[in-house]
Amino acid sequence: MKKKVIFWVEEYFYNPSFTQKLLSILLLPLSWIYCFAMFLRFKSKKSEDLGVDVISVGNLSVGGSGKTPFVTALASRYKDAAVVLRGYGRKSNGLVVVSNDGEILCDVDRSGDEAMIYAHKLPNIKVIVSEDRKKGILKAKELGAKIVFLDDAYSKHEIKKLDILIDVESKNSSCIPSGPFRERLWSSKEALLVKEEIDFTRVVELKNKSDKMSLVTAIARPKRLDVYLPEVLSKNYFEDHHSFTKDEVLAILQRDNADSILVTYKDFVKLEQFDIPLSLLDLKVTIDKKIFEIVDNYRGK
Numbered sequence: 001m002k003k004k005v006i007f008w009v010e011e012y013f014y015n016p017s018f019t020q021k022l023l024s025i026l027l028l029p030l031s032w033i034y035c036f037a038m039f040l041r042f043k044s045k046k047s048e049d050l051g052v053d054v055i056s057v058g059n060l061s062v063g064g065s066g067k068t069p070f071v072t073a074l075a076s077r078y079k080d081a082a083v084v085l086r087g088y089g090r091k092s093n094g095l096v097v098v099s100n101d102g103e104i105l106c107d108v109d110r111s112g113d114e115a116m117i118y119a120h121k122l123p124n125i126k127v128i129v130s131e132d133r134k135k136g137i138l139k140a141k142e143l144g145a146k147i148v149f150l151d152d153a154y155s156k157h158e159i160k161k162l163d164i165l166i167d168v169e170s171k172n173s174s175c176i177p178s179g180p181f182r183e184r185l186w187s188s189k190e191a192l193l194v195k196e197e198i199d200f201t202r203v204v205e206l207k208n209k210s211d212k213m214s215l216v217t218a219i220a221r222p223k224r225l226d227v228y229l230p231e232v233l234s235k236n237y238f239e240d241h242h243s244f245t246k247d248e249v250l251a252i253l254q255r256d257n258a259d260s261i262l263v264t265y266k267d268f269v270k271l272e273q274f275d276i277p278l279s280l281l282d283l284k285v286t287i288d289k290k291i292f293e294i295v296d297n298y299r300g301k
Contacts, residue, residue, distance in 0.1 A: 006239040006240065007237070007239075009062075010063060010220070010221050012024070013061070013062060013063065013172060013179065013180035014063070014172070014180065014221060016172060024172060024174065024178045024179065025178070027177045027178040028174065028178045030177055030178065031174045031175040031176065031177060031178035031179065032175075034175050034176055034177070035175040035181075035183075035184060038155075038175070038182075038183050038184070039184070039186065041157075042157050042183075042186055042189065045157035045158045046158065047157060047158060047159060047160040047161075048134075048158060048159060048160060049160040050134065050137050050138060050141065050159065050160065051141065052137065052140070052141045052145060052146065052147065052148055053146065053147040053148065053162075053298070053299045054137060054147075054148045054149075054150060054159060054160065054161035054162070055074070055147065055148070055149050055150065055161060055162050055164065055295060055298075056149075056150040056152075056153040056154060056156070056159075056161045056162065056163050056164065057070055057071045057074065057149065057150070057151060057152070057164045057165075057166070058150075058151075058152040058153055058154040058155075058163070058164070058165055058166070059152070059154075059165055059166045059167075059168050060154065060165060060168075060181050060182060060183055060184070060185060061168050061180040061181050061182065062176070062180045062181075062182060063168075063180065063220040063221050063240075065166040065168045066166060066196075066202065066283070066285065067151055067152055067166060068114050068117055068118070068151065068266070069202070069283050069284055069285040070164075070166060070194075070200060070285050070287070071083060071118070071149050071151050072117070072118065072121050072122060072284075072285070073200075073284065073285040073286065073287050074149060074164075074287060074291070074292075074295070075118075075122055075125060075149045076121075076122060077292060078146075078147050079124070079146075080144060080145055080146040080147065081122075081124075081125045081126075081145060081146070081147045081148070081149065082125055082126035082127070082128060082140035082143070082145035082147075082148045082149070083115075083118045083122065083125060083126070083127050083128070083148075083149045083150075083151060084128045084129075084130060084133055084136035084137055084140055084148055084149070084150055084151070085112075085114060085115055085118075085128075085129055085136075085150070085151035085152065086112075086129065086130070086131055086133075086151075086152070087111060087112035087114070087115050087129030087130070087131075088112055088114070088241055089112050089113060089240075089241030089243070090109065090110060090111055090112035090115070090129060091109040091110065091243075092106075092109070092110040092111075092129075093131070094130070094131070095128065095129070095130040095132070095135050095136060095139060096110055096111065096128070096129045096130070097126070097127075097128055097139065097143070098110075098111040098115045098116065098118070098119050098127040098128065098129055099118075099119035099123075099125075099126065099127045100126050100143060101123075101124060101125070101126065102123040102124060104116075104119050104120075108269050108270055108273075109243075111127075111129055112129060112241070113218075113241060113266050113267075113269055113270055114151065114266065115127050115129045116269040117265050117266060117269055120265075120269060121265070125145075126140055126143050126144075126145055128140055133150060133153055133156050133159060134156075134158070134159060137150075137159070147299065154183065154191070155182065155183055157189070162192070162294075162295065162298045163189070163190070163191035163192065164191070164192045164194060164291075165185065165191050165192065165193050165194065166194055166196075167193050167194065167195045167196075192291075192294060194291065198288075199287070199288050199290070199291055200285050200286060200287045200288060200291070201285070201286050202228075202283060202284070202285055202286075203283075203284045203285070203286055204228040204281060204282065204283055204284070205282045205284065206230060206279065206280070206281060206282075207279065207280040207282055208260065208277075208278065208279045208280060209230070209279055210258075210259035210260040210277070210279055211259055212233055212256070212257065212258045212259045212260075213230070213231075213232050213233065213258060213259065213260050213261070213262040213279050214232060214233045214234045214236065214252050214253065214256045214258040214260075214261055214262065215229065215232045215234065215235045215236060215261075215262045215263075216236045216238070216244075216249060216252060216261045216262070216263055216267060216271075217236070217237060217238065217263060217264055217266075217267050218237075218238040218239060218240060218241060218242035218244070218266070218267055218270075219240060219264055219266055219267070220240040222235075222237045225264070225281065228281060228283070229262075229281070230262075232262055233256040233257075233258050234252070234256050236252050243270070244267075244270055244271055244274075246274040246276070249261060249271060249274060249276055250274075250276065253276060253277075259277060260277040260278055260279045261276060261277065261278055261279065262278075262279045262280075262281060263278055263279070263280060263281065264280075264281050264282075264283060265280065265282055265283070268280055
């Protein structure tokens, strides 16, 4: 039931049916109230300089936009760097240092899937999860970070930072609950809006390919993968950040008589512990050099 609700919501926000469009129109008054409340919240905040360069990468809408590969590509260029994120879906609370310059200090249950991706792909930086981003930034600074990348923190207006927003196309441009937008790009707030195929491009590498693969994934808006997929026996979608069990994945492998399970990196960090044959659809991002120049100029370099 939970999975059906999540997929219905994703459809409602990004590819609505006639009935869903009608519901969206009926909910518009609530969206106006919500958006106005978010504007008042923004105006009430005063940004604080935490004594370290902070770069936030996010999007204004609900659901996936490719923030993780973008942050990975951005952070990989810098020394003495850290990534701080909430750690959505983790089975822990508070501040957790996930990795410190290559040493992974906890398992994926405590870190959450996205933080563990950073720990794997960025061995020379620090990865910290914390619901309180300010505490996470200060911890990164304490550990020696000179630049901190925030994953999905546009709304943290109380922190002085450079905001980079990934532009996500949607047929519905309204705020929640009528549409997918959590917040507007306020006219008095500076932010860099980046677009795919202009400011960055996605590169996909298929690793450990087998003849018969079944797709298993727990990412937001999984149909985004279709353009990159090789031929698969079946597509098995789970809700974003789903905690897999070995039995449910084995059942798919055996049902399809597949040679391997095809996953994204977000799924891989949770499934690698099960000793099941995995093929990896590794999505990466190549960023235009002008974005790095903007970051460097922001840092005063």
